[in-house]
Amino acid sequence: MLPTTRILSVLLLGVGVALGVVGILGPRWVNTDARLPLDLSQTTFTLKDDHARTRLINGGRVLDAGVVRQLHMDILPPTDADTATVRIGVSDSRESRQEDVDRLIQASVWTYPLNRLSGEALVPATVSSQLGSPTEKVSVAGPWLKFPSDAQQTTYEVFDPTLRSAIPAVFSEEIDRGGRTIYRYSQDIKPTNVAEKYASVFNTTQKGENTLYLYHSGNRQWYVDQISGLVVDVEENIEDYFGDADGTRREDALIFHGRMSEDDKAALFEQASAVSDGSVARVLYRVALVAGVLLSAVGLLGAFRRRSVALH
Structure with a gap:
């Protein structure tokens, strides 16, 4: 024994x-890092401007009415330790006394796999933007609704769906919220001729014998949880207009100063705060x-x- x-x-x-x-x-x-969780429940960003200005596609009349912009992200299979498939729906709609089809300004759906750490798309997105029209393949350059985990005080090239290209988002401020670090990034969009980026029936209009082009401009503030890279708030000041080829402004297309509700911001922050950095x-x-x-x-x-x- x-x-x-x-x-x-x-x-x-x-x-x-x-x-x-x-x-x-x-x-x-x-996983011992703060990569994109697969079980997120708060994935809708609703921005509202009660005093927005929009242009009707048919007739060109300009309306002063509230506008709601919504971005909604679903996480879909297939997923694995490093990647996830996301579907992001983007829509603008008026809060006016019109039929639903007339209240809708624009809508698109973007589906693509991304890296769960960086938020970068791995292949071009499949995009559906017009009812009854075929889908398109569009490159998503840079992160969008998911910034890199362990976000840095630097400049990120962040995707803009209107331009279908990335615009620099510059680190602007560090904010402490209950011991959690939030970074604010400022994204300035200089007036850009959207028709030069890609062809769409929404990017040009006729004014008599003259062709006017859609110009996209404005500023966007991203509030990002430093550990997870999850977006917890977005502010948008958008001034889109139709102008001549030389950029001369002729007609307003969308004047939108969108903000999220305090309840929505609190829910997104609470969700991000639950993500550990794995330390x-x-x-x-x-x-x-x-x-x-x-x-x-x-x-x-x-x-x-x-x-x-x-x-x-």
Whole structure:
């Protein structure tokens, strides 16, 4: 029968090896960073301007009425440890006494896989923007509704769906909210001829014999949770207009100063605050590895020492 000390040494060796395996392989089994969670429940950004100005597509009449802009993100399969598929719906609608079809200003749906850490698209998005029209493939340059995890005080090239290209979003402010760090990035959009970016029936209009072009301009403020890269608030000041080829402004297309409600902002912030940066898990894995090495050493020492004594 084996001595009790020999049995204890073997047990220590076994526990030590197990802890060492957990310490080494654990980070490979479980994510220890703040990549995009797959179970987000708050994924809708609703911006409202009660005093917006819009232009009717048919007739060209300009209306002063409230406008709601909504961006909604669904996380769809397939997903894995590093990637996820997202579907982002974007819509602008008037709060006016019109039929639903007339209240809708524009809508599009973007579907693409992204990197869960960087928020970058992995392949061009499949875009549906006109009812009954075929889908398009459009490159999504830069992050959009998901900034890089462990966001930095730098400039990110952030996607703009109107231009279908990236616009610099410059780090502007660090904000502390209940011990959680929020970064504000400012995205200035200089007047840009959208028709030069891509063809669409919405990008030009006729004024007599003259062709007018849609120009997109404004400013967007992104409020981003530093740890997770999740967007917790968006402010938009958009001035889109139709102008001549040289950029001379002729007619307003969309004047929109959109803000989110306090309740929506609070829900998004609460959700982002629940995302860990993985520092606790990393410490625990290191502790497990060190403890495993020590216990294994003690177990080996006890086992071989006992065996050496027995041989003598």
